[in-house]
Amino acid sequence: MKLWNKYKQTSFVIKMAIGFSFGILAGIVFGQQAEVVRPLGTLLIHLLSLIAIPVIFLTVVLAVDKMNVTQLGRMGGKLILYYMTTTALAVFIGLGLALWINPGENLSLPDTNVDKPDTPGFSEILLKIVPKNIFEAFSSGDLMAILFIAVIIGIAISNMKFSSDKKMQEYGNQLDTVFAALNEMFYKILSGVLLYAPIGVFAISASTFGSQGWSTFQSLLKFTAVFYIGVAVLWAVVYSAFLKFSGTRVGHFFKQTKEAYVTAFFTSSSIASLPIAIDSAKKAGISETTANFTLPLGAVFNSDGGALRMGASLVFAANVTNLNLAPADFLLIVLIGTLLSIGTAGVPAAGLVTLSAVLSMFGLPLEIVALIAGVDVLIGMAGTASNVIGDIIGSAVVDKSERKRAA
Secondary structure (H helix, E strand, O other), rough: HHHHHHHHHOHHHHHHHHHHHHHHHHHHHHHHHHHHHHHHHHHHHHHHHHHHHHHHHHHHHHHHOOOOHHHHHHHHHHHHHHHHHHHHHHHHHHHHHHHOOOOOOOOOOOOOOOOOOOOHHHHHHHHHOOOOOOOHHHHHOOOOHHHHHHHHHHHHHHHHOOOHHHHHHHHHHHHHHHHHHHHHHHHHHHHHHHHHHHHHHHHHHHHHHHOHHHHHHHHHHHHHHHHHHHHHHHHHHHHHHHHHOOOHHHHHHHHHHHHHHHHHHHHHOOOOOOHHHHHHHHHHOHHHHHHHHHHHHHHOOOOOHHHHHHHHHHHHHHHHHHOOOHHHHHHHHHHHHHHHHHHHOOOOOOOEEEEHHHHHHOOOOEEEEEHOOOOOOHHHHHHHHHHHHHHHHHHHHHHHHHHHHHO
């Protein structure tokens, strides 16, 4: 019992690192015999698939229903535009670097055959977003349709909650409570899945390394390098450009906010870093009102690190399976990556959950999720730091804009 409690209390980051490391060791020592543990990895894939859609749906509904258009007003509109822009650019950076460096090109998964799905036309995509049947959208796992349903339900609940009709307000709050309760329930299930995740990662890495050897490790290091280079480009080019555009001194700003992104890097949690982020924003000269309004919103909606990872991961997965993606596929990746990264920023292990859903959408094997989960330790740290500094920069941009308007 003491050992189990210690395991539960151990950081998820550490457990994943240990599971992946021991998997590598087992694969090298036992070689092909390590295939015997593969079913344990397959079980993790099934569990991730089971939880992905409800977590995404409920998170997006609850994120949207907290937005009162009247209340958010001008500041909310600027923030959303900023989030959409930086997130889309992050996906582009991840895609571009991955296409250039080609991580995963020397790695293959055993017994994996992928048939490239037909690329639909624009009208077909548009019609597919709006499903004819809600239940069919969920049963088929149609991610675009599910996101559309989540958004319109969230907007409807928000309008009810902020209605002038008292009865309508009551119904809106009741619906919000129901969705929040369901969300908490699936979080509980997800926490159980995450307790098992290190074992599943051990099994996948052991069986894969047993048959692939060091080529797997090299490919994953290459993938991690792509991500970190992408983070450097995101900070040096995109974030710095927004700061300069708003008239903020770049070097001074990063120095004043270092406590926030350093804490985020080592905790890998945007939510846990939020109080420090708000304090750092005030030190950087952002008004208290703007910081208190924008940063909690950013913790829910903004995930540039996850978006960058999404773009790189899809190219990595395509290289592993020798799948050639068409230009239309890349545009779809940017669209879906942007929507999912914005909608699931506060979800634990959001990268693994959303990647499972998107890989399924493109007909790619979910075994790749477990492989990438092995380096999730390194990716999660830099990704979370990017999320937090991105939120603070968004707050600075909006604050400067509001002050110029008031002047």
